[in-house]
Amino acid sequence: MTGMPPRAGSAPPLLRIEDLRVAFSTRNGVVEALHGVSLDLAAGRTLGLVGESGSGKSVTAYAVTRLLDRAGRVTGGRVLWQGRDITRAGEGELRALRGAAMSMIFQNPRAALNPIRSVGAQIADAIRAHRDMPMREARVRALDLLRAVLIRDPEHRLESYPHELSGGMCQRVMIAMAIACEPELLIADEPTTGLDVTTQKTVMDLLARITAERGMAMILITHDLGLAAQYCGDIAVMEKGLLVEQGPSATLFRAPHHPYTRRLIAASPTPRSTIADLARAAGEPPPPAVAAPRPPLPAGTPPLLELQHVVKDFGGPARAVDDVSFRIAPGGSLGLVGESGSGKSTLSRIICRLLDRTSGEVLFDGENIGGIPARDFHRSPFRREIQIVFQDPNDSLNPRFSAFDSIAHPLRRLEGLRDGAALRERVVAAAARCGLSADLLGRFPHQLSGGQKARVGIARAIAVRPRLLVLDEPTAALDVSVQATVLYLLDRLRREDGMAFLFVSHDLNVVRLMCEQTVVLRAGRVVEAGPSEALFESPRDPYTRALLAAIPHFDPAPELQAAG
C-alpha cells in the first residue's frame, strides 16, 4: 500500500496505468485480453477510449475498478490511484474507492438498475454506501441528485421503478448514482449505445456539464469516434489489447499516425463520406460503377413498391403508423429513419408482409399485396420477391443450421429446390457473391465471426433473387470496420442485381451513404421525404434538423476525405 515514490516536482496523476495485463481463464486455456497498457489521466480531464469490440477498452476500465468478472485476473502491471498502488488492494479498500473516488455508468441503463427496487432507494443506497446518513436524509439527497440530472417531476420519480422509465431516464438515474458521493473519476462504458440520437445528445451534454461543473475526470469508453471527438479532450485508441495511439482529440483525428487509427477513421461514416471511402476502408478497389450515378429510369416507369395511406393501429392511444405514403423505383433505394417508437420497424414489417396493415394499400409491381393476410403471404409468389436482412446477425440465424442450411433454406422453401447439385451450386454462388468462401459453409453460427454471420444473413436474403430487399438495421450490431465492408457489399449487390433497397436505420450517416431517397418518420407520420442529398444538405423540418444536429461528428484528416 505504499505508493510509488513521488516524482520530483510534479504531483502524481489522478490515475496512472502502467503496463497493465489482464488474462481470462476460458475453456480453451488462459487468454490474455490486455497485453500491457499504460496511460495517465490528470484530474478533471476527459479521456475517450475508443476501439472495436475485443480491443480491451472495457477490460481496461473494469481492471481499474476491479469489477472484472470471475474469470478475469490482473496478471501484470500496476494501477495507481493518486500515486497509490491499488492493483493488489483488498476488497474492503476497493469498496471504499468505488463510488466515492471512482464510479461507473454502464451500457443498457435499464438492466443496470435493480428492477425491483425504486430508483430513489437505489440512489439512497449509493449515498449510504459511503456516508453515515439515515435513510430519510439520504432520500432528500437523492431528490437533489435527481434534480441535478434534470429529471422532470423528481418527487414522483423517487418512487418509480426502472421499468417505468425510458432508457434515457434510466441513464440519468445511473448518473445520479454515480455522482452521489462526488467521485473524482467517472468511467462511462458505452453510456449511450442503444439510445436514440437525440437522447444520446441530451445524456452526453448532461454528463459533460456535470463532470465539468464538479471538476471530475471522465473516461468515456465508446466505439463511436464522433462521440469521443465531441466530448473528450484526449483520445486513446485501442486495438486487440494494446493502446496503439494517444493524443488530444483536436489533432488525433486530423493527423492519425497508426494504420489502425486511419482504418477506423476511414470506416466511420461521416456526413461527407462516400461509398468509395467505405471501399477503401474495406480494402477493396472501388469499381467504376460506383463513380457513375445510376442512369435515370425512363419517365413513366411504374414504381416497384408503392405505399398509399398505410395505417397501422395496435389499439393504443396513438397509431403506430399513421397515413404513410411513398414509392420505391425498381433498383432504387429508400432509407427509413426515425427514433424508437417512430413506427419504422412496424412499417418495414408491413412491407415485408409479416404484419397486416389496418388500412391503406401496399402495391408491389402494381399488385395489391397489402390485401394478402400476413399469415398466408409465405404461399404467395411475391414472398420470394421481397426478402429481409435482419438486425442482429446472431439471433437471426438458427443456431442448429449450418451456414449452408441457412442459405439453402429459402431456396428449398420458396423455389422447391431439393437436395442436389443444383441447390449446392446456388448456395455456393450466393455465398461467393457475399464474400463467403465455400469452406465456411459447413460452419455453425457460433463458429463464425459477426461479419461472417452478417454475410450469411445477406446471402440467405439474395439467394432467391428478390427484387426488393428490406434491410432492418443490418449493421447496427457490427463494428465500424465490419460495417464498412458490409455496406460496401450491399451497395455492390444492389448495383449489380438491380435490386431495390428499403433501408431502415437510426444511423443517419449510413442512410445518407446508402440511399437515394430518405423518409423521416416521427410518431408514425412522415415528417419529411425527398432525395437524400437535398434532405441532408438542407433539411426543411425542424425535427429533421434536430436529428441531424444530434449526430456526433468529427472532422477527419482532409487527405482521408478527399482521395477517392
Added chain:
Amino acid sequence: MSGAPPDGASPGTPEEAAAAAAEEVVRGTGGTHHTGVLSGIGRRIGRRLLSSLPAILGVVVLTFLLMRVLPGDPAVFFASGPSAGQEEIEALRRDLGLDKPIPVQLLRYLGDVATGNLGRSLTTGQPVVTDLRQRLPASLELTLCALLIALSLAVPLGILAALRPGSPVDHAVRFVCTLGVCVPTFVSGLLLIYVFYYLLGWAPDPTGRIDIFAATPPDITGFLLVDFAITGNWEGWWSAAMQLLLPACTMALFVLAPLARMTRASMLAVLGSDFVRTARSVGLPRWRVVVVYALRNALLPVLTIAGIVFSTMLGANVLVEKVFSWPGVASYALDALLSSDYAPVQGFVLLMASIFVLVNLLVDILYGIADPRVSME
C-alpha cells in the same frame, strides 16, 4: 486547462431541461403504483379463481370416472361379512346409489359437491367433509413445517453454493441435495427413527401427532402448535413440536434438492447481472449486494418452486404419514382407496386440486407484491 468539454456541451440548462422533457416516455406514473397494486391484485384473484373452475371440474369428473373403472365393488367390500347373501349386497348397492347408470351417478355426485356434500366414508362411517376437516390440519401442519425447514436450509445452502461455484462448499451442497432426492422418504424416515428414537432416545415415539398420554388441546384451529400456543400450554406445545420434528425433517430432506438447486441457479444468474455490477460499482458493502440486490431478485423464481413443492408434498407425503402414523389426509385417502371407498378418495382429490389452485394463487399474489413489473399488467 481542465477537462472543459469541447463544443456541443455548453451548459444550456433550459434547453436541456426541455429536451429532457421531450425525451421522457412515461410508461406509468410512479406515484400511483401502490394504489394500483391493490385493485390489480383483487382483479387478478377473481380472474384466477374463475379460470381455475374448469380445471377443478375436470379433475372431479375424471376422478369419479376413474374410481368407477377401477376393479373392486364397495358393496361387496362393505357387506356384513363373507357370508352375506346376494340380496344383502344388492340392497347395499341400491342404498349407495350404485345401481343407477354412471352418468346419473355422476350428476348426483356433482349436485352433492355443489351443495358441499362430499358423501360419507364407509370405513369411518363419518361424512367425508368431517373426516377431511379433522385430518387436513395435521397434513398442513406437517407440510408447512417441513417446507419451512427445507427453505431455511435450502436458501442459505443455495446462496453459499452460488457465491463460490465449483468450490468444496458447492460440491458438498450438491452431495446433500442428491442424497435427499435419492433416498426414499420411508428409508430416510426409518433411518431417522432408528438414530434419534432407538439409538439416541432423543425423539419421542413416532406414533402420531401427540404423545398418547398427553392431553389434547381444545380444537380451535386443528393445528396443534397453534392451539397449544393459544391456550398457553407450552409443555404440550413442546411435546407436539418434538413429535412433529422427525417427520418434518424427513419430508424437508426430500424437497431440499429442488429448492436449493433453484436458489443456486437463480442466485448465480442474478450475481452475474448488470445491476449487481452497478451495486458493486457504487461501493455497497458485500452483504448488502448479496442480500438486498441479489437475493431479493433471486428469490422470485424460488417462490414459484416453493408453491409447487408445497402442493406436491401435501398429497405425496403419504409414505411419511404411514411411517410416523401421522393422521393426515394422504394416508386417509390411501386407506380409502385400498378398500374401494369412493367418496373419501374423490373428496381428497377435490381437496388437493383446490389447494393447488389456492397455493398458486397465493404465489401469484406474493409475486405481484415482490416484483413491481408484474403488477403493471
